[in-house]
Amino acid sequence: MAKTYDYLFKLLLIGDSGVGKTSILFRFSEDAFNISFISTIGIDFKIRTIDLDGKKVKLQIWDTAGQERFRTITTAYYRGSMGIMLVYDVTNEKSFENIKNWIRNIEENASADVEKMILGNKCDLDAKRQVSKERGEQLAVEYQIKFVETSAKDSLNVEYAFYTLARDIKAKMEKKQEASNPPARSGAHQIKPNDPMRKPTSWLSRCSLL
Amino acid sequence: MKFCTHSKIFSISLNMSETENNTTTPEDDQTEYVEDGKNKMTIKCQFCGSKILEKKTAKYIPQKKELPLMKQDVNRKEGEVQKEMLDGYYHVENMYIFENIGFTHQVESYKYLICADCDAGPVGYYDLDTKHSYVALSRVIHC
Ligand SMILES: Nc1nc2c(ncn2[C@@H]2O[C@H](COP(=O)(O)OP(=O)(O)OP(=O)(O)O)[C@@H](O)[C@H]2O)c(=O)[nH]1
Ligand SMILES: [Mg+2]
Ligand SMILES: [Zn+2]
Numbered sequence: 001m002a003k004t005y006d007y008l009f010k011l012l013l014i015g016d017s018g019v020g021k022t023s024i025l026f027r028f029s030e031d032a033f034n035i036s037f038i039s040t041i042g043i044d045f046k047i048r049t050i051d052l053d054g055k056k057v058k059l060q061i062w063d064t065a066g067q068e069r070f071r072t073i074t075t076a077y078y079r080g081s082m083g084i085m086l087v088y089d090v091t092n093e094k095s096f097e098n099i100k101n102w103i104r105n106i107e108e109n110a111s112a113d114v115e116k117m118i119l120g121n122k123c124d125l126d127a128k129r130q131v132s133k134e135r136g137e138q139l140a141v142e143y144q145i146k147f148v149e150t151s152a153k154d155s156l157n158v159e160y161a162f163y164t165l166a167r168d169i170k171a172k173m174e175k176k177q178e179a180s181n182p183p184a185r186s187g188a189h190q191i192k193p194n195d196p197m198r199k200p201t202s203w204l205s206r207c208s209l210l
Numbered sequence: 211m212k213f214c215t216h217s218k219i220f221s222i223s224l225n226m227s228e229t230e231n232n233t234t235t236p237e238d239d240q241t242e243y244v245e246d247g248k249n250k251m252t253i254k255c256q257f258c259g260s261k262i263l264e265k266k267t268a269k270y271i272p273q274k275k276e277l278p279l280m281k282q283d284v285n286r287k288e289g290e291v292q293k294e295m296l297d298g299y300y301h302v303e304n305m306y307i308f309e310n311i312g313f314t315h316q317v318e319s320y321k322y323l324i325c326a327d328c329d330a331g332p333v334g335y336y337d338l339d340t341k342h343s344y345v346a347l348s349r350v351i352h353c
Contacts, residue, residue, distance in 0.1 A: 041314040049309045
């Protein structure tokens with residue numbers, strides 16, 4: 001069968017226990033019909049199809065198991081993943097400090113050119129905040145990684161974060177492809193790095209309409 | 211305005227007397243939802259409308275197979291899973307054919323398929339032995 005997409009990116013959610021990785025992937029839901037069955041089994045991964053500048057991109061997004069620690073996550077775990085969301089909880093100082101350990105772990109175990117992004121989750125809980133947005137931004141600058149604060153609860157910036165990470169992976173791949181075989185003269189498929197962000201479709205929005 | 215149909219009313223007359231020879235009967239192959247053995251329409255979640263499969267990407271198979279109920283009775287016995295027999299599935303050979311779908315953790319040799327947007331499910335199952343997925347016609351809508 002003919003391939004029905006242009007790109008397939010495997011993404012991983014990483015971070016301390018309780019920061020909200022599963023909540024980012026799993027809908028924040030009080031719907032009675034899921035609580036009993038699906039949520040007791042838990043979600044392994046999701047496949048999402050998005051449109052990035054006219055290309056059909058499939059995202060396979062993996063949650064990581066609750067009790068995993070960076071000490072126990074090794075090469076096998078990262079195999080094949082092209083993008084990693086590093087998640088901390090803005091109400092939990094320790095989870096923020098551990099981002100450095102997670103980054104070190106990724107550097108030791110994941111492929112060198114994996115794209116990364118830092119998410120400061122639970123930004124809806126302002127009263128309980130322990131980590132300011134500025135500190136998150138500083139850390140991101142230090143490691144030259146993109147950063148955004150999110151709320152899985154209010155589905156704030158979650159969609160934006162996945163689009164951003166996917167866009168960066170795509171740009172990197174296209175750069176590589178171009179380097180290995182320079183584009184034809186037509187120029188029709190040139191990448192415009194400064195293409196303005198197009199408004200994403202309803203992907204990952206928790207209250208998408210028909 | 212597109213019109214979506216819920217296939218609770220879905221019924222394919224399986225003409226048992228004719229299934230002895232292995233050729234598919236016109237009834238199997240050509241229905242309101244199936245054309246040339248494939249899903250004629252887009253497949254969406256019946257609760258939120260999230261697109262699960264593009265049209266003509268999955269093969270219809272007239273198999274009967276049990277799936278856990280989407281709404282489990284709160285008064286059921288502890289550890290019990292209520293199931294129902296469903297007739298008619300779409301066979302998806304490669305998981306990347308799906309537009310949007312979620313996979314649960316493993317239960318026996320299956321992972322259940324759920325809506326990627328609202329997590330409603332199971333809408334089908336993924337068989338870990340064959341790596342093929344199956345979506346129940348009666349758990350989705352056709353648009
Ligand atoms: N207020 C608020 N609570 C959140 C948010 N995200 C997650 N939570 C809550 O934080 C708790 C932990 O969330 P999980 O998604 O289970 O965290 P996790 O990272 O998957 O944890 P492990 O599986 O143990 O690694 C849950 O009670 C969630 O309801 C958020 O954005 N805002
Ligand atoms: Mg979790
Ligand atoms: Zn849905």
